Amino acid sequence: MYGEDRPLKIAIFTETFLPKIDGIVSILCLMLQRFQELGHQAILFGPPGGPPEYAGTEVVGVGGPRFPFYPELRINIPRRRVWQRVSQFQPDLIHVVNPFFLGPFGLSYARRLQVPTLASFHTDVARYARYYGAGILAPLLWRYMRTLHNQADVNLCPSTAVRQELRRHGFRRVRWWKRGIDTDRFCPGPRDPAMRARLTDGHPDDFLVINVGRHSPEKGLKELRDHLFPQPGLRLALIGGGPSHEQLKEHFRGTPTVFPGYLKGDKLVAAYRAADAFLFPSTTETFGLVALEAMACRVPVIAARSGGVVDTVVDGINGLFFDPDQPEQMGVLVRRLRENPDYREQLAENGLAHARSRSWRATMDQLVEYYRKAIRVFRQEQMRTRIRPTLHGQPAG
Known part of the structure; x- marks a missing residue:
């Protein structure tokens, strides 16, 4: 039934996708592109x-109300047509994806279809809850996520730090799905004077620090203001958007910060x-894809020593870490x-070399191998289920 080399048919259920822009969506888009190249159908x-x-994959929208404490996510409840x-x-x-x-x-x-399942963990929802005044729910959220993930034949996570945490919380069959980026797109090149002027607010000779990502409480962006400024000749660009975007603009009012x-x-x-440095203060990242993108564009990274980014940055070699408990180290x-x-x-230069070693195609090929592993695990469990009744029905010796 399942030839090891034949193309696969994969149904993907994801809580987030285009037009939203974040690390999960970036990974999903690369995944679908690779499926198309390899001849898999999704x-x-x-x-x-x-x-x-997208990339030859049919995309079916599933509606639902927005999640109360995180309006960028929806409570998507499928109707009968989805099952059909x-x-x-x-x-x-x-x-x-992120069930x-x-x-x-x-x-x-x-x-219902009697087919294997693979679940991938991308977002530490329990930790995020603390930033939205719902920290009391963290144990319940961990229990809920563990119950869902442990139904899967294989569970994937994006970093060794997350793998360790999931196992500590009782998640089973957890494997590390590595991350890569498109280094044909994200690569060094000449600076665009117009972009440099835009991000420095017309002061291209100043030192430009950037951050790329979602503007939300768990990203720790507010910390940047008091630990970077005042430094004369320093500029900051916070690229992105999200639920905290307007609050951040007010918070940084009066500082040399732009919000493009x-x-x-x-x-x-x-x-x-265009940047001189990339600053990544978040302590909630399960991987931190943007840090790898910055490295691929030959921009040095300063990051909090926390979460998935520890698999990317080697302190003092290809980037710099600061202690999350001492944010003044950022400045x-x-x-x-x-x-x-x-x-x-x-x-x-060292960051560039590291980024070039992380091929996105290799990471997606690894995912396909995990699919095949999930199929093998499922088949083995089916065989054990068939054998057990026979054994239990045998008379005792």
Whole structure:
């Protein structure tokens, strides 16, 4: 039934997708592109408002109200037509991405169809809850996520730090799905004077620090103001958007900080290339894809020593860490890069070499191997289930 080399049919249930822009969506887009290259067939069920198709994959929007304490996410509840479409598609495997609202339906459909499941963990929802005044719910959220993930034949996570945490919380069958980026797109190149002027607010000779990502409480962006300023000749660009965007603009009022909004494609690459340093204060990242993108554009990274980014940055070699409990170190490290341009160049060059070693195609090929592993695990469990009644029915010796 499941040839090891034949193309697969994969049904994907994801809580987030285009037009939203974040690390999870970036990974999903690369994943679908690689499936198309390899000849695998996929169908994606996600939130409404996305494109009808991406990289040859049909995209089916599933509606629902917005999540109360995190309005960028929806409580997506599928109707009967989703089950009909899944059963028509006849997948070899169902992949639930960050199962929370929509993912449980994917797990349920897999049981009805008797096909394997793979679940991938991307967002530390329990930790996020503390930033939205719902920290008391963290134990309940961990229990809920553990219950969902432990129904899957294989669970994937994006970093060794997250793997350790999930196992500590009782998640089973957890494997490390490595991360990579498109280094054909994210690569060094000449600075665009217009982008440099835009991000420095017309002061291109100043030292430019950037951050790229979602503007939300768990990202720790408010910390930047008091630890970077006042440093004369320093500029900050916070690229992105999200629920805290307007509050951040008010918080940074009176500082040399610009908010260019979300940048995509060539504009995002130009923004990385325009920077002198990339600062990543978040302590909640399960991986931190943007740090790798910055490295690929030959920009030195300063990051909090926390979460998934510890698999990317080697302190003092290809980037710099600061202690999350001592955020004042951010300003010290920025000043160090400003005063030591040769050291900055060394970190940038080593970061570039590391990023080039993380091929996105290799990471997606690893995912396909995990799919095949999930299929093997499922088949083995089916065989054990068939054998048990026979054994139990035998008379005792």
